[in-house]
Amino acid sequence: MATISKTFPYPYLASFSRDYKTAKFGFSLDYDNQEGNSHIVLSYTLENPNLQDLIRKNVLGVFTVYSCTGTALKAIKPFAPDSQRLEINIKTGEATGKTRFTLLIVAKEDFDFQDGDFSDDYQDISFKIEKGNVIGESDDIDLFFNHREADGNKRSLFVKSIDKNMKPEDAARIIYRNDVIDIAMSQETYKAIRKMEFDFAKRPLIFAAFLVPALATTLALMNEAEGADGSPIENSFVNDNEDKAWFQAIEDILGDKDYNPGDEYAMAQRMLGKPLAPSVGWIEQHSNSGEGE
Amino acid sequence: MMEHCIPLMTREALETAKTNRNEIYEFIKNNPNSSKWASDYFGEDYLRPSTYKLDLSFDTKIEDPILSDIENSEVIYSAFSPLDPYLIYDEQFLVSVLFSIGYKYVNKRWADALKKPTAINHYFFPDNTNARRGVAGHAIGRLYLRAKMSIDPSIQDETRYSRMKKAYSIPALMDTLGWHPYADNQEVSFAFFDTVIKWVEKNQAFPTKEAIRALAVKLSMILGISLGEFLGKDELERRLSDYFQICNEKFPRVNPRKIILEEDVFKPADMEQMDIFDSKGANQQ
Numbered sequence: 001m002a003t004i005s006k007t008f009p010y011p012y013l014a015s016f017s018r019d020y021k022t023a024k025f026g027f028s029l030d031y032d033n034q035e036g037n038s039h040i041v042l043s044y045t046l047e048n049p050n051l052q053d054l055i056r057k058n059v060l061g062v063f064t065v066y067s068c069t070g071t072a073l074k075a076i077k078p079f080a081p082d083s084q085r086l087e088i089n090i091k092t093g094e095a096t097g098k099t100r101f102t103l104l105i106v107a108k109e110d111f112d113f114q115d116g117d118f119s120d121d122y123q124d125i126s127f128k129i130e131k132g133n134v135i136g137e138s139d140d141i142d143l144f145f146n147h148r149e150a151d152g153n154k155r156s157l158f159v160k161s162i163d164k165n166m167k168p169e170d171a172a173r174i175i176y177r178n179d180v181i182d183i184a185m186s187q188e189t190y191k192a193i194r195k196m197e198f199d200f201a202k203r204p205l206i207f208a209a210f211l212v213p214a215l216a217t218t219l220a221l222m223n224e225a226e227g228a229d230g231s232p233i234e235n236s237f238v239n240d241n242e243d244k245a246w247f248q249a250i251e252d253i254l255g256d257k258d259y260n261p262g263d264e265y266a267m268a269q270r271m272l273g274k275p276l277a278p279s280v281g282w283i284e285q286h287s288n289s290g291e292g293e
Numbered sequence: 294m295m296e297h298c299i300p301l302m303t304r305e306a307l308e309t310a311k312t313n314r315n316e317i318y319e320f321i322k323n324n325p326n327s328s329k330w331a332s333d334y335f336g337e338d339y340l341r342p343s344t345y346k347l348d349l350s351f352d353t354k355i356e357d358p359i360l361s362d363i364e365n366s367e368v369i370y371s372a373f374s375p376l377d378p379y380l381i382y383d384e385q386f387l388v389s390v391l392f393s394i395g396y397k398y399v400n401k402r403w404a405d406a407l408k409k410p411t412a413i414n415h416y417f418f419p420d421n422t423n424a425r426r427g428v429a430g431h432a433i434g435r436l437y438l439r440a441k442m443s444i445d446p447s448i449q450d451e452t453r454y455s456r457m458k459k460a461y462s463i464p465a466l467m468d469t470l471g472w473h474p475y476a477d478n479q480e481v482s483f484a485f486f487d488t489v490i491k492w493v494e495k496n497q498a499f500p501t502k503e504a505i506r507a508l509a510v511k512l513s514m515i516l517g518i519s520l521g522e523f524l525g526k527d528e529l530e531r532r533l534s535d536y537f538q539i540c541n542e543k544f545p546r547v548n549p550r551k552i553i554l555e556e557d558v559f560k561p562a563d564m565e566q567m568d569i570f571d572s573k574g575a576n577q578q
Binding site for chain 1: 304305308309311312313316336377378379380381382422423424425428474477478518519520521522523524528
């Protein structure tokens with residue numbers, strides 16, 4: 001979380017910092033939905049007796065800072081000095097999309113700070129800490145909320161849009177928007193599809209011809225391959241898109257199902273209700289009736 | 294004011310508009326008073342009924358941009374406050390409000406800025422890769438955000454708008470703070486606004502934008518290592534005030550105009566007072 005700087009005029013406890021020899025600070029998060037509100041329980045662990053003591057004496061405090069990029073929600077809540085557990089509730093609609101939780105250790109008063117666990121560079125040095133200074137942070141944990149129902153309907157994974165620069169013979173292209181996967185096409189193609197959508201029997205054709213290939217392509221791009229040592233290989237497509245609503249929606253649909261690389265086309269068909277068979281049936285029925293006329 | 298049932302622009306129309314921005318810009322430029330062209334372009338059903346009702350109408354006279362912004366911010370704040378935040382930060386909602394109610398207002402208020410085609414990228418269509426930044430730049434969204442940064446919701450009478458009116462009338466103040474995410478916390482934004490407002494009241498002159506930007510940098514430095522929400526408004530203001538005096542000494546206004554406060558809005562004083570003031574110089578007050 002870009003809550004705070006990465007350079008501090010005093011030793012800083014964080015996973016990216018080497019200012020302490022052994023101290024560790026982290027937390028776990030449990031989440032459930034109660035009557036539409038999100039109930040979240042945070043529990044932290046702190047491995048440093050000196051810092052634990054300063055927290056008990058109320059010289060330091062532990063706070064959670066949580067912020068949502070979708071609604072500009074930013075809030076802080078303090079842990080009680082004698083508790084490593086905190087419950088918070090987020091009302092439906094306050095957050096949507098990625099909501100990031102971080103824990104901070106904050107000075108509640110001015111004091112001179114020394115710790116036997118400081119790295120050798122800082123041993124025997126006393127640092128003047130001011131009230132409000134952040135002296136440590138945990139790694140972040142992200143939750144994803146989906147309250148985006150501005151149109152009153154369940155949000156679509158795909159939309160079609162018109163690109164006026166495209167001609168009917170041009171290939172439609174996929175644009176990965178923030179909320180949706182957009183299939184951009186010429187105005188003529190768009191109008192023809194809109195006309196087809198009004199005929200319920202023709203909808204599987206649209207799914208089979210446009211959406212299945214687009215989803216299969218996307219699934220293939222989302223695949224995080226493993227290297228020889230079993231560690232995931234950096235995937236720039238995932239890095240660029242994992243915060244987006246459609247990415248989360250696909251992950252929600254996939255759930256715990258096995259992801260088989262190379263099987264994306266079949267997966268896409270299953271996710272979209274296997275539209276190929278009814279499409280072929282419709283074509284067959286109408287081509288036969290055409291022959292008979 | 295009139296209560297409007299806000300129709301929502303379809304997602305497909307929105308994406309089509311964003312894909313064809315140059316063409317949309319031409320339509321907007323050629324039709325500043327009415328969005329009827331959009332029905333022909335996107336299709337008759339590009340706006341669909343919704344259940345969202347807003348008590349909302351815009352001041353479209355815009356004789357004075359500052360007074361217009363103040364009035365419209367009050368209106369938007371009152372109309373949007375009962376809504377869930379996720380809706381206010383939703384680009385589909387903001388664009389729908391603009392096309393259905395705010396179209397004429399936005400074209401008139403931002404007529405100069407909209408001479409550049411790229412201006413529709415944020416005034417009309419918010420950047421949806423970062424919801425807060427999108428709202429901060431959007432012609433309707435910014436009215437809400439600036440009100441939210443400066444209105445104390447715990448005050449119920451008209452004085453709740455006092456800080457907002459003063460902040461709007463100090464050049465560069467809203468523009469500087471409006472883009473900063475840390476302004477979402479009112480302990481922080483109130484401290485920043487009040488530091489500048491108190492300096493203006495004491496010195497009866499406007500600071501330069503460089504001085505205000507330098508103060509914003511100082512605030513970033515404080516919040517870079519401290520938890521501003523925990524420090525609270527008074528402590529933050531204490532830490533900012535002395536520094537702002539230094540900022541104004543470093544970036545003095547060359548020809549300061551004396552200003553007076555009328556109905557919570559800072560305005561240039563009359564010519565006679567200005568001459569007296571100029572002969573003394575702003576920093577000798």
